[in-house]
Amino acid sequence: xxxxxxxxxxxxxxxxxxxxxxxxxxxxxxxxxxxxxxxxxxxxxxxxxxxxxxxxxxxxxxxxxxxxxxxxxxxxxxxxxxxxxxxxxxxxxxxxxxxxxxxxxxxxxxxxxxxxxxxxxxxxxxxxxxxxxxxxxxxxxxxxxxxxxxxxxxxxxxxxxxxxxxxxxxxxxxxxxxxxxxxxxxxxxxxxxxxxxxxxxxxxxxxxxxxxxxxxxxxxxxxxxxxxxxxxxxxxxxxxxxxxxxxxxxxxxxxxxxxxxxxxxxxxxxxxxxxxxxxxxxxxxxxxxxxxxxxxxxxxxxxxxxxxxxxxxxxxxxxxxxxxxxxxxxxxxxxxxxxxxxxxxxxxxxxxxxxxxxxxxxxxxxxxxxxxxxxxxxxxxxxxxxxxxxxxxxxxxxxxxxxxxxxxxxxxxxxxxxxxxxxxxxxxxxxxxxxxxxxxxxxxxxxxxxxxxxxxxxxxxxxxxxxxxxxxxxxxxxxxxxxxxxxxxxxxxxxxxxxxxxxxxxxxxxxxxxxxxxxxxxxxxxxxxxxxxxxxxxxx
Numbered sequence: 001x002x003x004x005x006x007x008x009x010x011x012x013x014x015x016x017x018x019x020x021x022x023x024x025x026x027x028x029x030x031x032x033x034x035x036x037x038x039x040x041x042x043x044x045x046x047x048x049x050x051x052x053x054x055x056x057x058x059x060x061x062x063x064x065x066x067x068x069x070x071x072x073x074x075x076x077x078x079x080x081x082x083x084x085x086x087x088x089x090x091x092x093x094x095x096x097x098x099x100x101x102x103x104x105x106x107x108x109x110x111x112x113x114x115x116x117x118x119x120x121x122x123x124x125x126x127x128x129x130x131x132x133x134x135x136x137x138x139x140x141x142x143x144x145x146x147x148x149x150x151x152x153x154x155x156x157x158x159x160x161x162x163x164x165x166x167x168x169x170x171x172x173x174x175x176x177x178x179x180x181x182x183x184x185x186x187x188x189x190x191x192x193x194x195x196x197x198x199x200x201x202x203x204x205x206x207x208x209x210x211x212x213x214x215x216x217x218x219x220x221x222x223x224x225x226x227x228x229x230x231x232x233x234x235x236x237x238x239x240x241x242x243x244x245x246x247x248x249x250x251x252x253x254x255x256x257x258x259x260x261x262x263x264x265x266x267x268x269x270x271x272x273x274x275x276x277x278x279x280x281x282x283x284x285x286x287x288x289x290x291x292x293x294x295x296x297x298x299x300x301x302x303x304x305x306x307x308x309x310x311x312x313x314x315x316x317x318x319x320x321x322x323x324x325x326x327x328x329x330x331x332x333x334x335x336x337x338x339x340x341x342x343x344x345x346x347x348x349x350x351x352x353x354x355x356x357x358x359x360x361x362x363x364x365x366x367x368x369x370x371x372x373x374x375x376x377x378x379x380x381x382x383x384x385x386x387x388x389x390x391x392x393x394x395x396x397x398x399x400x401x402x403x404x405x406x407x408x409x410x411x412x413x414x415x416x417x418x419x420x421x422x423x424x425x426x427x428x429x430x431x432x433x434x435x436x437x438x439x440x441x442x443x444x445x446x447x448x449x450x451x452x453x454x455x456x457x458x459x460x461x462x463x464x465x466x467x468x469x470x471x472x473x474x475x476x477x478x479x480x481x482x483x484x485x486x487x488x489x490x491x492x493x494x495x496x497x498x499x500x501x502x503x504x505x506x507x508x509x510x511x512x513x514x515x516x517x518x519x520x521x522x523x524x525x526x527x528x529x530x531x532x533x534x535x536x537x538x539x540x
Contacts, residue, residue, distance in 0.1 A: 088114055102130075189230045229254070248271060280296035370425070384431070386434075430458050434462045478490075499521065507529070
C-alpha cells in the first residue's frame with residue numbers, strides 16, 4: 001500500500017494514503033513502525049506520536065485489501081524526526097493545570113524562555129489561561145489529555161487595535177480584524193503576530209472556552225472589542241498545526257491572516273451547531289495554505305476562504321493564493337467549502353479533493369456582491385473526487401449575497417445591469433470533476449452572476465446529483481439574495497453565465513427534466529442524463 005509522509009516534526013509524523021477513497025477507507029489500515037504494529041485506522045491521513053527527536057524510523061502500512069503474501073513485504077519509508085534543542089515543561093514554570101488556577105503567566109513565561117528549536121511541553125491537565133502569544137522558532141506540544149482552556153472573562157483578554165497609523169504619517173499597521181475590516185478585536189487563545197517557523201502539535205486540546213462564557217450572547221454587539229478567534233496567525237510564516245482538537249471558539253476558530261506557508265494536518269475542529277459565526281477554518285489574504293485530513297463540524301461555514309473587504313484590498317492588497325484542501329470531512333455547517341464573502345482581494349487557485357461533505361446546507365459555496373471591488377477576482381477553483389451526503393444544495397454561486405448593512409440596497413440587489421467599475425467583482429473559472437452528490441434537496445447547481453459581469457466558466461465532468469424523494473424535500477432558496485424564488489428538486493438554475501460545460505453529468509430523481517438557463521452565452525453538453533429514479537450510495 002503506497003503512502004507519503006506529509007509532515008515530520010520533532011516528536012511526531014503525519015502520513016497520507018495514496019488512494020481514491022475520500023477521507024477514509026471502509027476497512028482499517030495497519031501501521032507498522034520499526035517492525036511493531038502501532039496503529040489501526042481507517043483515516044487516509046493519520047499521525048504517529050510518541051517519537052523521539054532526531055531519530056530514524058521506518059514505517060510500513062498494510063492496506064485493507066492486501067493479501068497476506070503481499071503484505072509480507074509492504075511498501076515502506078524511512079524518515080528522521082527533527083532535532084530539538086531543549087524541552088521545557090510548563091509545570092516547572094509554575095503552571096498548575098488544575099482547571100482553577102490562572103496559568104497564563106506560567107505558560108507565557110515558558111514560551112518566552114524557549115530557546116531556538118526548543119519545545120514547550122504542556123502535560124496532561126486543564127490549564128486555565130488568557131491569550132498566549134507565540135514566538136518564532138519553537139514547538140508548542142500539547143500532550144495527551146492536555147487542555148488549554150480560555151478564561152471566561154473578556155476583561156482578561158488583551159485588545160488588538162484594528163489599525164495604528166505610522167509615525168511617518170503615511171504607513172499604517174493593521175493588527176485586529178473583524179469580518180474583513182481592520183477593527184479592534186480581542187487576542188485569541190493562541191495568537192501569533194509576525195512569528196515564523198512554529199509548530200503546534202498534539203494530541204491535546206485548544207478550548208476557546210465559549211461554552212463557559214458569554215461570547216455567544218448578543219454576538220452582534222461589540223463589547224470592548226470584537227470576539228476573538230481560538231487560533232489567530234497575523235503576518236506569520238512557516239506555521240504548522242498537527243493532531244490537535246480545537247473547540248468551543250468564541251468566533252472564527254482557526255484564522256490565518258496575511259500569512260504564508262501554512263500547514264494544518266490531522267485536526268479536529270468542533271463547535272456547537274447553534275454557535276454563531278464559528279466558522280471552522282478561515283484563511284484570509286494568505287498564500288500557500290494546506291489543510292489535510294481534518295474533520296470540521298461547526299455552527300457556520302466549515303471552511304471560508306477570504307481576502308478582506310474593500311478598504312483592505314485597496315490599502316493592503318493581498319489575494320489569497322494556492323489553497324490545497326484534501327482528505328477532509330466537513331459536516332453540519334452552513335457551507336462545506338465557502339469562498340467569500342469578504343473577498344475584495346480575490347481568491348486565486350483553490351484545489352479541493354478527496355473530501356466528504358456531510359449534512360451541510362451547501363457544498364461548494366461562492367458568495368460575493370457589488371462593492372467587493374474589481375480586485376476581487378475568484379478564479380482557478382477546482383473541486384474533484386468529492387462525495388456529498390445529505391447536502392441540501394451541492395453547488396451555489398451567488399453574486400448578490402445580501403451581507404453588510406447595505407446588503408438589501410438597490411445597488412447590491414438590482415437585477416438590471418449596472419456599469420462595470422472599480423467596485424465590480426468577478427468570478428472566473430470553476431471546475432467540478434468526479435463528484436457524487438446524494439440526497440440533494442432544494443437544488444443541485446444554482447448559479448446567479450451579475451448581468452454586467454457574468455460568471456465566466458462553469459465546467460462539470462463526471463458528476464452525479466441524486467435528490468431526496470419529493471416527500472422529504474422542503475422548498476427553500478438556495479441563495480441568500482432578494483427576489484429569488486424558493487426551489488425544490490431543481491437540477492440546474494443558471495443565470496448570467498458566459499460558458500457552461502456539462503460532460504457525463506447524471507441527475508437522478510429531480511423535479512425537472514432539463515437545466516433552467518437564462519442569459520447563458522454558451523452551453524456545451526455531452527451525455528447529460530436525467531434519471532427518474534434517485535440513486536443511493538449503496539446503489540451507485
